[in-house]
Amino acid sequence: MTKESIRAARARWDKADVRDYDLEWASSGLSRSHYVVSVRNGRVRSIESIAADGRRHEVTSPEPKFYGVDGLFMIIADELAQLDGVAPFGKPKGTKAVLRFTPDPVLGYPRSYRRDVLGSPMALAIDVLRFTPSPSPTRVSPAPAPSS
Numbered sequence: 001m002t003k004e005s006i007r008a009a010r011a012r013w014d015k016a017d018v019r020d021y022d023l024e025w026a027s028s029g030l031s032r033s034h035y036v037v038s039v040r041n042g043r044v045r046s047i048e049s050i051a052a053d054g055r056r057h058e059v060t061s062p063e064p065k066f067y068g069v070d071g072l073f074m075i076i077a078d079e080l081a082q083l084d085g086v087a088p089f090g091k092p093k094g095t096k097a098v099l100r101f102t103p104d105p106v107l108g109y110p111r112s113y114r115r116d117v118l119g120s121p122m123a124l125a126i127d128v129l130r131f132t133p134s135p136s137p138t139r140v141s142p143a144p145a146p147s148s
Contacts, residue, residue: 012108024130
């Protein structure tokens with residue numbers, strides 16, 4: 001994973017201009033999370049957390065943007081930036097970390113992300129389980145002109 005690979009995926013995502021979608025993603029590692037997110041007109045409108053037993057509850061966040069595709073890109077970019085920090089992932093400088101990122105080949109959104117810090121339990125996995133674009137109410141195609 002490089003800044004360039006993130007930039008290329010982000011460019012595909014921006015070009016696809018998907019503004020309305022439903023997203024289900026999960027993270028595992030030191031903490032486990034599972035979310036269903038609804039995005040409309042480019043803004044996160046609802047976030048549900050799914051518990052291990054399948055129960056759902058609404059999540060209220062002061063920063064809902066972190067739960068949509070844009071948020072996943074921010075998380076991945078922040079993870080990469082940690083490699084240049086004084087103590088990447090809380091470990092001494094020079095600690096080896098392997099970061100892998102798989103973008104969707106057509107739309108560019110992150111399908112998966114993996115962080116493995118060698119010799120440490122600092123692993124993180126993020127997987128997009130479902131991505132469903134929704135028809136945009138703001139982009140309704142005009143009806144065809146009547147034939148005469």
